[in-house]
Amino acid sequence: MGEPARPHLVVLSGSGISAESGIQTFRASDGLWADHPIEEVATPEAWRRDPERVLHFYNLRRDQVRRARPNAAHKALAALEKQGFRVSIITQNIDDLHERAGSRDVLHLHGEILKARSTVDRRMQYRLPRGGIALGDICDKGSQLRPDVVWFGESVPHFGDACEIVAEADLLLVVGTSLAVMPAASLLDYAPLDTPCLLVDPEAESLAPPGVTRLAQPAGKGVPQLVRHWKRERRLWVPETVLES
Incomplete structure (x- = not known):
C-alpha cells in the first residue's frame, strides 16, 4: 500500500x-498607482505608446518589492x-x-516582477536579481525586454x-x-x-x-x-x- x-x-x-x-495595491488611494493611471502604465497600448514610462514605473515597483519582507x-x-x-x-x-x-x-x-521577458517570445525569461529594465535591454533574439507581468487586456x-x-x-x-x-x-x-x-x-x-x-x-x-x-x-x-x- x-x-x-x-x-x-x-x-x-x-x-x-x-x-x-x-x-500597496493598485486600488489604493495612495502609493505608486495613485499617480499612474492604469491605462498609462499597465496595458499593451501604454507599452506601445511610451515604453520608457512603463519601464520606469515597473522599476519603481520592483524596488518596492525588494524592500518588502x-x-x-x-x-x-x-x-x-x-x-x-x-x-x-x-x-x-x-x-x-x-x-x-x-x-x-x-x-x-x-507574472513575476523580478523577471524580464522577450517582447517576441514570452518563453524567453530572465531573472532580475538586481536593477531594472531599460530601453535598449534586449533578449537573445535581439528584441526589447519588458516586465514579465500580465497587463490589463492580456491573456x-x-x-x-x-x-x-x-x-x-x-x-x-x-x-x-x-x-x-x-x-x-x-x-x-x-x-x-x-x-x-x-x-x-x-x-x-x-x-x-x-x-x-x-x-x-x-x-x-x-x-x-x-x-x-x-x-x-x-x-x-x-x-x-x-x-x-
Missing part, C-alpha cells in the same frame, strides 16, 4: 496579503508545508514574498494550470483578494463540490460569495490562527473557534 495522501490546501492569494508587507501570513503557509501538508499557492501577486517565506509550490497568475497563460490545481483541493483558502478580478475570481468554480472554501480578509463579510465561509481578519492574523489549528489536528477543516474569535 502507498502512503496516505497528504492534506492538500490550495491558497488563492491577492494583493491584501502583500499590502501587509508594505506593497514576508509577513506572518506568508510565513505561516510555508510552515504548514514543512509540517507535511501539501500547500499549493496560486497568487495574483507579482512579488516573490511567498517564495522568500519558504513556500515551494507557487503559481503566479499575473492569463497559466489559468488552465491554476484550474487543475484547484480541482485537487481538500480545502480552498482565499486570502486578501476582493474576488473581483477575472478570470482569477472564477477559480472557485473549479473546486470539487464538497471542498470547503474559506475567505480571510478584513472585508470578508461583504466580499465572500454564497457558500464561502468568512473570517473577517487581516491575513497576518487570520492565516496564522488557521494554520495553528491545522498543524495541531493534522487535518484541514474550518474551526469554529477561530471564526468566533
Whole structure:
C-alpha cells in the first residue's frame, strides 16, 4: 500500500496579503498607482505608446518589492508545508514574498516582477536579481525586454494550470483578494463540490460569495490562527473557534 495522501490546501492569494508587507495595491488611494493611471502604465497600448514610462514605473515597483519582507501570513503557509501538508499557492501577486517565506509550490497568475521577458517570445525569461529594465535591454533574439507581468487586456497563460490545481483541493483558502478580478475570481468554480472554501480578509463579510465561509481578519492574523489549528489536528477543516474569535 502507498502512503496516505497528504492534506492538500490550495491558497488563492491577492494583493491584501502583500499590502501587509508594505506593497500597496493598485486600488489604493495612495502609493505608486495613485499617480499612474492604469491605462498609462499597465496595458499593451501604454507599452506601445511610451515604453520608457512603463519601464520606469515597473522599476519603481520592483524596488518596492525588494524592500518588502514576508509577513506572518506568508510565513505561516510555508510552515504548514514543512509540517507535511501539501500547500499549493496560486497568487495574483507579482512579488516573490511567498517564495522568500519558504513556500515551494507557487503559481503566479499575473507574472513575476523580478523577471524580464522577450517582447517576441514570452518563453524567453530572465531573472532580475538586481536593477531594472531599460530601453535598449534586449533578449537573445535581439528584441526589447519588458516586465514579465500580465497587463490589463492580456491573456492569463497559466489559468488552465491554476484550474487543475484547484480541482485537487481538500480545502480552498482565499486570502486578501476582493474576488473581483477575472478570470482569477472564477477559480472557485473549479473546486470539487464538497471542498470547503474559506475567505480571510478584513472585508470578508461583504466580499465572500454564497457558500464561502468568512473570517473577517487581516491575513497576518487570520492565516496564522488557521494554520495553528491545522498543524495541531493534522487535518484541514474550518474551526469554529477561530471564526468566533
